[in-house]
Amino acid sequence: MEKELLEKRKQAVYELMCNDMYVPMKIKELAILMNVPREDRPDLEEVLNALMAEGKIELSKRGKYSKAEGTFLVGTFTGNIRGFGFVTVEGENEDIFIPETQVNGAMHGDTVQVVLSTGKVAEGKRKEGTVVKILARGTVQVVGTFQKSKNFGFVVPDNQKFGQDIFVPIERSKGAVDGHKVVVELTDYGKKNRKPEGKVMEIIGHINDPGTDIMSIVKGYDLPVEFPEKVLKQADTEAKPVSTADMAGRMDVRDWQMVTIDGEDAKDLDDAITITKEGDKYRLGVHIADVTNYVQERSALDVEALERGTSVYLVDRVIPMLPHTLSNGICSLNAGEDRLALSCIMLIDKKGNVVDHKIAETVVRVDRRMSYTSVKKILVDHDEAEIEEYKELVPMFELMQELAAILREKRRKRGSIDFDFPETKIILDKQGKPLEVKPYERNVATKIIEDFMLIANETVAQDYFWQELPFVYRTHDTPDPEKIQKLSLFINNFGYTIKNGQEEIHPKELQKLLGKIEDTPEEALISRLTLRSMKQAKYTVTSTGHFGLATQYYCHFTSPIRRYPDLQIHRIIKENLRGKLNEKRIEHYDKILPDVASHSSEMERRADEAERETEKLKKVEYMEKHIGETFEGVISSITAWGIYVELPNTIEGMIHVTNLTDDYYHYEEETYEMVGEATGKRYKLGQKIEVVVDNADKFMRTIDFVLPEKEE
Template identity: 65%
Template sequence: MTEEQLIQRKTTLLALFEDPAYVPMKLKELAMFLDIPKEQREDLKKVLDILLAEGKIGVSQKGKYGKQDIGTIAGVFFGHAKGFGFVSVEGVDEDFFIPEEKTGGALHGDTVLISEESKPENGRRAEGRVIKVLDHANKEIIGYYQKNKNFGFVIPDNQKLAKDVFVPQGKDMGAVTGHKVVVRVTDFGGPEKKPEGIITEIIGHVNDPGTDILSIVRAYGLPEEFSDSVMKQVEAVPDRVSEEERQGRLDLRDLQTVTIDGEDAKDLDDAITISKKDGVYTLGVHIADVTNYVTEYSPLDEEALKRGTSVYLVDRVIPMLPHKLSNGICSLNHGEDRLALSCMMEIDGAGNVMGHRIAETVINVDRRMTYTAVNAIITDHDEAVMKEYEDFIPMFEEMRELADILREKRKKRGSIDFDFPETKVILDERGKPLEIKPYERNAATKIIEDFMLMANETVAEDYFWQEIPFLYRTHDNPDPERMKSLATLINNFGYSIRFHNGEVYPKEVQKLLANAEDTPEEALISRLALRSMKQARYTAGNTGHFGLAAKYYTHFTSPIRRYPDLQIHRIIKENLRAGLNEKRITHYDKILSQVAAQSSAMERRADEAERETIKLKKCEYMEKHIGEAFDGVISGVTNWGLYVELPNTVEGLIHVNQLQDDYYHFDEEHYELVGERTKRVYKLGQPIRVIVAGTDKLLRTIDFIPAKEFDEE
């Protein structure tokens, strides 16, 4: 079937289904009605599947095709390690819950057709059943090979793929138990049958250095190399800014300019200037002009869109752009002329932006600062560090003053700060973890966060009111039912949350977190509040950012590592130079929704891969400490046991079976385990001494048992 025939048949079917006289029919009936011979029915089936995947038609549970509202919905299946899943449907805010027995053999990432079996109520999601898998996402699966006598199984690294893959005898390339492999799926199985496949590559043995992270890279489909066409384009990128490129730009090279980043950072994409006169601060946020080198529809641009974001794993960075750009001409390196897109804001003593200018600029960074050094100056007043940077001290003091003002203003309007400690993993040269510790935010990191937030808001508001096609970073209001469920849960701990006309304002969530601060249940309250909210995402329309309590928000400040930033830089520059004509506005209207969807999906993939590598290294680190005792805090209580978090951010489970001094019941209202005989209580925030009992690198889990010293108290 040619492209022209496909289009013609799609048009015919859509017109037929819209006809009021049309009665839904099964495939065979429909083929006869359209007078399509038997040998062409497979083509008809393909066209129907395409229209189903596009969400333009529907199919009933009895297999009858008709209009979209016939009873089925197309969406993407997101699996869970326990077998159940969720289906995300474009245009529908809340995902559908799919119980394990109703997944229909779907695997994580598959495009599926579902029927809605119950409506959302009392904070619970709508429930659905998978009727059919339209498109299998997992043509290849990466996992751990387990050899049996006459066959083998591949246990997927991605736990959301909740089924092992059967490998017949002679299809294993000689793999042995312990190999990490790539298996090509030849049969996706179904509700009662496992997928089947052929091993096409042996990545390495699980104990070989680097195999573990490489397996995660492959499992998530993260790109490892840039194509020849991309590298050919990069070869033509200059190492220095030319005089011709400086022409027509606002020259800011005389301003005292600094970058402030972590010690290890090499892609420096934001620089700061600041001054103060008559109580008004002039803050300049200068962002690398990546679009000067990454032109629309070039190989570099297409690859950047495909990747969506840089991915920061524990032992490597998989960049969105090649290093010659990200660490070279696009990095705002000390002492080098660099092209930038700058947002210069005049801000009064109350944190209000009184005026601003966005311009194409050329800058030259005077000092490459680190968070550690700046914090040593403004917080610790370290004499040696202050002497080294004495010419910049007034600048850093003004930064601290303004950041405090901006932070206080955000706090007053209700901006929510979920301050969960991030994990820093220190590795040796072989990739083995030497140390796990919390990554601390200090005063300097908060200053940069405050300034980037201000620039992002200012740019978003400007372009919203210009009514120009744009990308926004949005965070929708939470579902009222889920917030009511949260209110019920926290009430058991003596907390409350106020509703206004059935809605919750960000300030109420902020108050809740403030009230729980420094209490045993702080971590749980924060996690429950976070889970009650929706995910932030990229959209072509502006609906505000609930978490930041901001009416307008975008991502402007990191075009080296995030595609949405690069995309809006392109729009801004085009607007600054000549204004956007009708043709270009139509062009952006057409592409931005897809750019937003792709960027959101790639961000989600990167976050998951990053979390998996950290969990893996935590397991590997604690493996060396099996039998050792640690002091921790109970961070979660469930009917199957206690989660305990150590000061280094490692979390493990004490299974309820390990609490052998009594039979424990789970008190769901108070999140406690209570002993039937002793009435002993395990509750959130309670200090507990544990012994590391074991780790499972495949499942990325750590098991604890209570230390005897604790039990004998």
């Protein structure tokens, strides 16, 4: 149903629901009252479901609709292996806790209606509620491990939030045997004393087969693996070498000195850099592959790219947004090849201000494909062999370093927050087994590219904001005052303070805090808590600003090979440059962009979660080979149930409080310490500590440490 029509009908139905004469009533009675013919009842049901999703009306157990009394909320249920759950309601600052006895058949991912428990909520405690109705099931298929009995089987879900095994009749097991990873479709969601039931749709492989573990995560997150034949054919057809006709009307910058700088193993090179100095100003060119030249709106390629939303980078594979013929071929800015690009060419003064800029369709030819390692060797290590190899480019790299430092300092002054958590690099063998886990450190070259991409993204966003044209922005809202208040109370224990105004905190305050805690024992914990107090960045059609970067204007322009929002705004920019963004096209974009932004945000979250899960899995698998070995780590977090210890290779495990056997320990919340009752022994944040690997559980994705015997 069209959005405008849906809104009109919602208004009419809601007004009727507010009239005490008529409610409560069943859908049939409502249809008669509103003169809705039988064939239009599905439309009426859609209207009612939309009103329920907004919490405006409710549905009784007898199937009667009425106006909600204000105590009902609608949200998404997140399950827990221990039976309880949480409901996330849009617009609410905190999730609602649902005790196990009040879950009432809700499963992970379901859209539910909840009623809040009456009574005052104690300070520091969450609101509690009861699930009164399941409005929509969120899970249709589940990935898990098959366990066979004589006449039936069970599937134990991989996602522990699902919380219940699924009964599978033997005739619906597809021949699965013990230890098979399977995709099971739910046919019955069960009742209070009856398990959910399902049928096996696909056998992924045996739990011990190479690759089955990652493929189970891929299937669990419903990530697309293969491209449809039609999409692959279209990609092959589009991936033609750049012709003279393709270059017509474009700005030709092939004679500009130009490089790409990426990781050694990168194959989709979608950004290239040019830089010169004009007097005391820098001319910086950020040249981005013109992917929209090959991916036409509404084509099979475009529909598939929108559906995927983003490329997904798992530990052993990349699931690309676009087929390799494009992403690693004609859309990759390979050295020595003519390529089509969309360029943002900026004139930047010595204070880091963009004093002039031009966005243009261009033809480029990259001189050299550089790696982050090579550029670091030149700029930091002053490696003679590397400098000789790239001598004609060395002045360019020195200019880059100069400008990047200016841009970084400008961002620092305005309050941009830089969380410098080390990412993890996991090296696997051919069987997918982890050989090495280590931190992936950012170096001078990665930071230079980061700085240049940030300024290009800001410049493009600001340009289109002031043109008042439809656009997709990357926004990051100001944190909730309650969360900042909690953070403020927490850091007071360590002697730190943040200035917190009545309404909103300035990012500069958090930036200052991160500066103060640098190289202190509590740095890791306070950094993580600061990050958690902030909201998640997302894609929106309005430019509400980016809190973390302390800028009013920001978008994603620099990676159209791997992110759909970048591809979408390239299309808008090109239409505008060509003078084709007329009233009809503006109307078209106004209509489609909210859904593009919302779907892209969802797909990004899905990709992030899948990436984290594969990392956790391989870290556990790596530690399985080191059970009984001793490592030195740092206490990264302390809770009532145990001490978390992070090793130098980024792997984190926990010493359960019951494994601290030399004393009875209790958790002191005020000082965030674990204290021995008899000995007075204290474990503090940031303390270096030796641990022994006691257990690594692939199913639970947990690593257990104990203290070496000499310490007990």
